[in-house]
Amino acid sequence: MLHRPNLLCIIFASAIASAVLSGCNRGVTTEDVGDKQEEVAELAKDIQQLEAEKEERVAEAAKEERESIEEELQEKRQALTEEQKQLAALKVRQSFEDDMQAKLDSVKMRIDELEKQAEDAEGEQEVQLRQQAEALRTRHKQMQEKLDELRSTSSDEDWTTNKAALEEAWRSAEQSLRGPAATDPSTDAAEPKTEPSSDPS
16 A cells, blocks of 8 residues: 555656656757748848848938938028128118217207307307207207117117108208308308499499
8 A cells, every 4th residue: 555656656757757858858850940040041131131221221311311401501591691681780770870879969069169159259149059059959859869769679660760750850950050040150240241333324
């Protein structure tokens, strides 16, 4: 009774060991070689395909890169054109504003001259000189305010509108500067008087 179970265990263990040894020692089979050949062939095929597609894919990548660069260049060119337009507009504005300031400075100098002449004049002549100086001072103040407003304008359309108003104000002031009252009254005395003709005929 005691020997039978031991015998069965020995037989069972022997069968398992035989099966394991049979699997470990089966060696390389034709199937193994065939599988490996298929893998090698597949890789060789992939390499051949990549070689065939290489130039095309490189050319395609180069084309895409070139198109990307061209697009970026186009954007830069457009930005440059816009910046150049803005620069030109700024130069026009600066030139006009500086020129107008120089004109207003000349008006201020004329006002100072009139006031100095008024100090040396008497009577009606002094009154006229001081009146003209005051009139020019009022115009000068108005135009200076318009110029300051023009300088602070950011919109091109508003700047153009304010520029036209300032130019009109200057033309009006310029007429006053050229008018009879703007001349030096002392020059009237230096003009020779015309004597009446003694020709009886």
